[in-house]
Amino acid sequence: MTSILMVCLGNICRSPLAHGILESKLPSHQFYVDSAGTANYHVGDAPDHRSISVAKSHGIDISAQRGRQFQILDFDRFDYIYVMDQSNFENVVKLARNTDDIAKVKLILEVDDSINDKRVPDPYYGDLSDFEHVFSLLNNTCSILSTTLIDKTL
Numbered sequence: 292m293t294s295i296l297m298v299c300l301g302n303i304c305r306s307p308l309a310h311g312i313l314e315s316k317l318p319s320h321q322f323y324v325d326s327a328g329t330a331n332y333h334v335g336d337a338p339d340h341r342s343i344s345v346a347k348s349h350g351i352d353i354s355a356q357r358g359r360q361f362q363i364l365d366f367d368r369f370d371y372i373y374v375m376d377q378s379n380f381e382n383v384v385k386l387a388r389n390t391d392d393i394a395k396v397k398l399i400l401e402v403d404d405s406i407n408d409k410r411v412p413d414p415y416y417g418d419l420s421d422f423e424h425v426f427s428l429l430n431n432t433c434s435i436l437s438t439t440l441i442d443k444t445l
C-alpha cells in the first residue's frame with residue numbers, strides 16, 4: 292500500500308479537495324490517501340461548505356472527511372506528504388526529525404512543470420470562484436500525480 296498525505300493550514304479548504312480528487316483517481320486497494328492541517332483550528336470539522344459544493348459539482352463527495360492536525364507520526368505513516376504552499380512546507384518541515392522526514396515533503400504543484408507559481412492559493416477568505424480555481428489546479432496536478440504514482444508501483 293502506498294500512502295499519500297495532503298496538507299494545508301486548516302484542513303477544511305484545500306487539502307480536503309486534494310484528498311478527494313487524488314483518491315478518485317487511484318485504485319483504493321493499492322493507495323491510501325488522507326489529509327491534515329498544520330493548525331488545530333478545525334479539528335473534527337467537516338470541510339468548508341464551498342469545498343464540499345465545488346467537489347460535488349465535479350462528482351466527488353468529500354462531505355464525510357473530518358479535520359485533523361498534522362502530527363509527527365505522519366512522517367512514519369505516509370510515503371509522500373504534499374503541501375499546498377511554502378508556509379505549510381515550513382510548518383511541516385519544522386516538525387521533521389531527520390532528513391528522511393524532510394525528503395517526504397513536497398509542494399504539490401512541483402509535480403506540474405507547466406505551472407510557475409507553486410502556491411495553491413488559500414481560498415478561505417475568497418468566494419466560490421476561488422474554490423473553483425483551487426479545484427482546477429488540484430485536478431490537473433492530481434492527474435499528473437496519479438499517473439506517476441501508478442507507474443511507480445507497476
Ligand code: 4NP
Pocket residue numbers: 299300301302303304305306328332413414415
Ligand atoms: P485551508 O484554508 O488551509 O485551505 O483549509 C484555511 C482554512 C481555515 C483557516 C485558514 C485557512 N482559518 O484561519 O481558520
